[in-house]
Amino acid sequence: MTNSALEKFNVTALTENQVEQLTKIENYIQKQLQQATNSVVVIEGAAGTGKSVILTKLFEKLQRGTKEPDSAYYGLKNKFTVNHPELLKVYQELSETVTSLKKSDYMRPTSLINQAHKNKQRYDVIVVDEGHLLLSKPEPYIRFKQDNQLSELIKLARVVIVVFDFNQVMQSKMFWNRTLLETCLAPYPHQTFELTMQYRMQAPASVQTWISALAAGTILSLPKDMGHYDLKIFERAADMHATIKQRNEAVGLSRMLATTGFVKRSATEHNVYLDDFNLPWDEYDVQTTPWAERPASINEVGSIYTIQGFDLNYAGVILGPPFMYDEENDQIFIDTDKVTHREIYKKTPHITDEKAMEEMKQSVMFHVLNILLTRGTRGLYLTAADDKLRNRLGQL
Incomplete structure (x- = not known):
């Protein structure tokens, strides 16, 4: 039973299928961190397939590993971004319950992009939840002047992990389809992982x-x-x-x-x-x-x-x-x-x-x-x- 919005993000154990998927994703990330080119991990799945849960556990491991000398993630600089203010609140709330996480780890994409440009900052890994909500056109009103946020985030990190569900595209300024996504990814090594098991609806x-x-x-x-x-x-x-x-x-x-x-x-x-x-x-x-x-x-x-x-x-x-x-x-x-x-x-x-x-x-x-x-x-x-x-x- 779900009693709080935070509960699904704060699970202590993943299912066997989720552990298998997370292991495959981590193997790819660790391989790409050794390369000179920026690369992308795309996680696709319908509503309720546990995309945010996978991302949460992955980011916890990344941030915990930055402090552990024997970890593949030791010393990395990472960020988590989501272009949804209500979800951002939940992730920031989560950071108060997990010692390896900080509230400042989580930002909206426009703020992350503009801050990185201003400070000439680059990251090792950027994790993006709800990638289908990233802007795909300039929005001067919120000070985003480039063509699309995904391309800008890829330029800022050695590895970007982004979730996509084309059936959750809901505004023209955040318009995405497979052709546009493939165009953005074409210059970079990338791999797609598909999540298919339904975890939300307890229904036949x-x-x-x-x-x-x-x-x-x-x-x-x-x-x-x-x-x-x-x-x-x-x-x-x-x-x-x-x-x-x-x-x-x-x-x-x-x-x-x-x-x-x-x-x-x-x-x-x-x-x-x-x-x-x-x-x-x-x-x-x-x-x-x-x-x-x-x-x-x-x-x-x-x-x-x-x-x-x-x-x-x-x-x-x-x-x-x-x-x-x-x-x-x-x-x-x-x-x-x-x-x-x-x-x-x-x-x-x-x-x-x-x-x-x-x-x-x-x-x-x-x-x-x-x-x-x-x-x-x-x-x-x-x-x-x-x-x-x-x-x-x-x-x-």
Whole structure:
């Protein structure tokens, strides 16, 4: 059971499969540290395959080894970066519980890149979580002036270890596909390691298949055997919230989540509203405690900006107005005009064709859905703002 956002990062033991993967990754790192050229390790895996756990254990070993004369990592200068403020909080919190780690080990990519350029600093190893969130275009507003953050990080370190999941790309300014990644990696020695085992959702394969299909817009019949996984469709968001509160009282870490699409009704209020349900949509908060761990967030609605990368026990997910039902094809489609968070659709130099841009707009919203649907380790509750889609899901 997950009782805190920190728990999954602070595991004492890895599974046999994870130990095997970590050993292979370390062997490659140690080999490349002996070479003169910068190199890259790519770790690929879907949501819930333990990417962050592998990275956490790897970085612990790296930092512990810097103080041990007989270690292959003795004397190395290393950094850990993630372009997600809520996850950064968790990693910094983790540093207070592990003696080999320091809060200053963890930075946002832009800060790391700019600081390294200013101080003419180079590193031995840079570990990058959620690499699919790295900027792939200049963003002067946050003082990132280069073409993409991955290329800049590779220039700064002898070895870069980066996690990628193309199904978690969720903004055009962080647009990544395999072609772009391969272009960035082409000048450097690199190796990809794939993680395939599902560790988050304690659900039978049939349930995982159903959720994966829905995250791609396909509506399947509900599995007959759900094991101990609690999968429910709700007619009313208010009833779903009441159930989430009950689960939170019983086991903790149970929260409401929603996609974009709920229009602001005033300059100061951005709420998710449906039937008699009406709660604040929490896009981002500067508090040091991660959103999911704050008691007050039981009466808020989380977004990809506060929940991506985290585990919940139970997730209540509201599909916002852009998610609509196509009766003719019995599937979900995205009305991109109803997406209220227009930031995700800014122009990108990597997509110039109008048709490709529309495809990107569709795929990004399905990526958002995939992220939200895969948060619950023990249960997933669903409802939708679109009446036809909610009714169709209810028929299941």
